[in-house]
Amino acid sequence: MTSNPFPVVDIHTHMYPPEYVKILENRSDIPLIRRFAGAKDPRYIILPAEAESLDKAGEDGAPLPGRPVTSHYSSLQQKIHFMDTHRIDISVISLANPWLDFVATSEAASTAVSVNEEFESMCASQPGRLYFFATLPLTAPQGELLSAIDFVKGLKHCRGVILGTSGLGKGLDDPELIPVFKALAKNGLTIFLHPHYGLPSEVWGPRATAEYGHVLPLALGFPLETTIAVARMYLAGVFDEVPDLRMLLxxxxxxxxxxxxxxxxxxxxxxxxxxxxxxxxxxxxxxQVLKEQIYLDAVIYSEVGLKAAIDASGVDRLMFGTDHPFFPPLTSDEQGEWESMTWNKTAVEKALGEGSEGTKAVMGGNAVKILRLSEDA
Ligand code: URA
Ligand code: ZN
Known part of the structure; x- marks a missing residue:
């Protein structure tokens, strides 16, 4: 619970808790965690666009695939250090992509229970500072999936669920998802919609893997994936069929x-x-749907994009985020300041004015209201 009238709230901030890390360490296909000779840290290889660099790893001069697994990904202490360094009062943490999308049907429901319990206990250990978006077992049979929604709504610090764009395998315009959306809406659980799959690798051309790093899939593939997923939902009439559904994009x-x-x-x-x-x-x-059923995060790094988001959804529907632990500083101390904080905060201040009511709302006030962070957890 917060009594601070102007808290800073980070609603886009991920964790790969130790239980989940173990699952990835035991895998031989993407997503996985693997050690490479000569590299200090193991590497997370999670994006479909990283498949080619995993195949080439070990060849002369080939770059290491994925990203290093540092303590920022799974240590709660490190999350709190990041929050303290950047004066973030409250974080609404979520499992990072690709969530449980790859887990076998028979194991999905039990894995979701243990991951969600791990998130609940992390939040409970930091009173007033942490809430979470739960993870759903999308590969489980429908009955187990609906029971998982019932289970997470009972967790004190849960304020919604994080969801990718694949749904049950056919995307979010799949009619079979309607009961899931209805159950989430009925229980007041906001969906935090997050990309993972991007666009097919061919789109990036033959030079991308060797020459352009992760820029194209992350800067363009991710946002287009989200855009397409929501446009499909809109065209399928999902927002009319479930008018109480609330989605944070x-x-x-x-x-x-x-x-x-x-x-x-x-x-x-x-x-x-x-x-x-x-x-x-x-x-x-x-x-209308943008103004009535959709919230947007402010993770866009520039006031130009942010102003478009404010115009489209309204200043009362935008919420600050950092995307920690992704995009760490590469040329300064990781324990110090991250551009994901400073660029996004500066964008809010430039778009709405330093110290203005709008800035206070986007930096935390909106999240407190929308995600009920002033309620006793
Ligand atoms: N890269 C990812 O895989 N996920 C994020 O959330 C951000 C960058
Ligand atoms: Zn993210």
Missing amino acids: AHSGGTLPFLAGRIESCIVHDGHLVREGKVGSGRRTVW
Whole structure:
């Protein structure tokens, strides 16, 4: 619980707790954790775009695949140090991608219980400072998946669930997901929608792996993945079918604030949709859904993108985040200041004014209200 009238809240901040790290260490396919000769730290290899560099690892001059596993990924003490260094009062932590998307059907439900219990006990050990978005066992049978929602709603510090874009394997416009969305909505659990799969590797061209690092899949693949997933949900009518559903979109909604006008134009000018009667006067526009059912994080690193997000969703629907432990500083001490904090905070201040009501809201006030962080955990 917070009594601070203007707390700083980080709603986009991940952990790979030790239990989850063990699962990845025992795997031979992506996602996995592996040690490489001569490298100090083991490496996390999690993104589909990293498959090629894993195959080439060990060849002369080939770069190490993935990223080093430092204490920032799984140590709670390190999370608190990061929060203290950057004056973050409260963090709403979540398991990082790819969550439990790869876990066998028979093990998914029990794995989710232990991961969620681990998150609950991390939060309980830091009164007033930590809440979490739970993880769902999406590969489990539907009954077990719905029971998992019932289970996490009973965890004191849980304020929603983190979800990727694959759903049950067919994306988030899959009609089979409607009962899941309804259960989440009924229980007041916000979905934190986060990308992982990006776009097919061919899109990045033959030079990407050797020459462009992770820039294209992370800077462009991630946000487009989110944009496409939400556009599909919108076109399938999910937001109308589950009007109480609330979704927080990572990375300021991908490119949704920028492209909403174009999506609208394509809908209104689509002969097929018009003939099917889907463009009638009662239709809620993408703009309305953005203002009524969607929240956006402020992890966009520049006031230009942030202003678009504010215009699209409203200043009362944006929430600050850092994406810790990703994007560590490479040329300064990791225990010191991270640009993920300073760039995103500066973007908020430039867009809304230092010390303004809007800045206070985006930096923490909105999260306290929307995610009920002032309620006794
Ligand atoms: N890279 C990831 O894999 N996940 C994030 O959340 C950010 C960067
Ligand atoms: Zn993230």
